[in-house]
Amino acid sequence: MGHWKKQFQTKCIEGIKLGHKGSKGYLTGLKNTEVIEWLKNKEYWNLDELVTYVEREFGVVYKSKQSYYKLCERAKIS
Template sequence: MALSGKLYYEISKILGVSEFFVDYWKKIFKTKGIEGIKLGYKGSQGYFTKRQTDVVVEWLKNKESWNLDELVTYVEQEFGVIYKSKQSPA
């Protein structure tokens, strides 16, 4: 947005960040390009192997409707993964 002529205060209002934040990331982009602003976080290692993920996806594809509690039970029985909450696994 800054490179297309929008003012920093406009950008900061749109994004809900400070003008300093906009200026900082614009400078990073100008010096390092797109590689400089790419997200560096790669995430954590998943609980399933590729094969296990494929099995779960296939199981879901064969169901007429999805139910989270049923999925949690299936994953626990098939792979031993027990969930603490509906947001994240144990």
């Protein structure tokens, strides 16, 4: 008998749920606001500095630079 079939027969649906919890969450509303305020208070902007700040302060690393661009857009930085 296959592993998953046996899991289902002994533990029902709970037996076949994946244990993977997914990646660490993104910035919450409050953290998002903190980043935007940080950006607004800077005299100049550097994308690498923003990436480092978000990772250091909140433990978040976006896969796409587009997410960082969106943060700048929300802070009204072009």
